[in-house]
Amino acid sequence: MTAATRPRVVPQPKDARGTSALGDLGMSVPPPGERPGAAAPRRWTNLPAAMGAALLNVATHVGGIGILAGRLFTRLLPLPSRRFRPALDVEVLMKSLHAAGNRSLPIVALTAIFVGGIMVVQATPLVQRYGATSIVGWGAGYAILREIGPILIALMFNGRVGANNTAELGTMVVTEQIDALRTLAIDPLGYLALPRCVAMVAMLFGLTIIGDIIALVGASLAAGPLLGVGTSSFWNGLLAMLDEWDLMVGLIKSIVFGVVIALSSTYFGLKTSGGAPGVGRAVNASVVASAAGIFALDFLSTFALG
Numbered sequence: 001m002t003a004a005t006r007p008r009v010v011p012q013p014k015d016a017r018g019t020s021a022l023g024d025l026g027m028s029v030p031p032p033g034e035r036p037g038a039a040a041p042r043r044w045t046n047l048p049a050a051m052g053a054a055l056l057n058v059a060t061h062v063g064g065i066g067i068l069a070g071r072l073f074t075r076l077l078p079l080p081s082r083r084f085r086p087a088l089d090v091e092v093l094m095k096s097l098h099a100a101g102n103r104s105l106p107i108v109a110l111t112a113i114f115v116g117g118i119m120v121v122q123a124t125p126l127v128q129r130y131g132a133t134s135i136v137g138w139g140a141g142y143a144i145l146r147e148i149g150p151i152l153i154a155l156m157f158n159g160r161v162g163a164n165n166t167a168e169l170g171t172m173v174v175t176e177q178i179d180a181l182r183t184l185a186i187d188p189l190g191y192l193a194l195p196r197c198v199a200m201v202a203m204l205f206g207l208t209i210i211g212d213i214i215a216l217v218g219a220s221l222a223a224g225p226l227l228g229v230g231t232s233s234f235w236n237g238l239l240a241m242l243d244e245w246d247l248m249v250g251l252i253k254s255i256v257f258g259v260v261i262a263l264s265s266t267y268f269g270l271k272t273s274g275g276a277p278g279v280g281r282a283v284n285a286s287v288v289a290s291a292a293g294i295f296a297l298d299f300l301s302t303f304a305l306g
Helices: 021-025 043-076 090-100 102-130 133-174 177-183 188-227 231-241 244-270 275-305
Strands: none
Touching (some): 090 102, 102 188, 133 188, 188 231, 188 244
């Protein structure tokens, strides 16, 4: 076979690892110094770096939320430059109160009445075993007023109002409505953020009171058929063994949870970037961060309040 008739071998292009363009078909060339079938590098060696990056990310968000809280607090102060009035748009505040409170009442009421019934259902085996029917009202009231009521209502509030707040603010950011407000010399924090935060804190406080009452009613209704405890016996045991501080602990927690939800949802909403997918990521981050903050602060406030 002469050189003119010998078939020409065309070299295949290779990437940085020495893999041929035919690698998609399962034909690959190992890079120099690497034996075929050698084990891949262990991924766990990057674990410290990943943990450090996650901690830095959390610290960045916590610091940003703290800065936002300080900026909102300064707008609440009655400074002389604002004629001793807070930088709060009353019209937006009224709309935010209606959206956060009135529209959330049905789902909070539905959740609360079942929470009260569940507390009695869970206590039924223990009460029947020891015949402790006299403390049913106290047990249900103690758990609902101090822990279960504030936490569950805050989580429902976070999923509805907090997520909605993040989505609305994020949409305004990606559509440049926030920039348009600044162009018109309107402060976005005073016009949009501050009324929403005040409304969320105030409405969660009010919804917690309503939810606690509905949950106690649900517990008293479930105690009759399940345990044979009359309504009067239930409420007598509750009022005789609980004091005002048990109610105040839950209400203080609701204020703390409301601040967490308001700041977190506003922060992630205003930090949105990347168009419509960015809005979805911001909502997800807001809900997760608020829920984590609720449980963490509930743990700390329980120790602090006793």
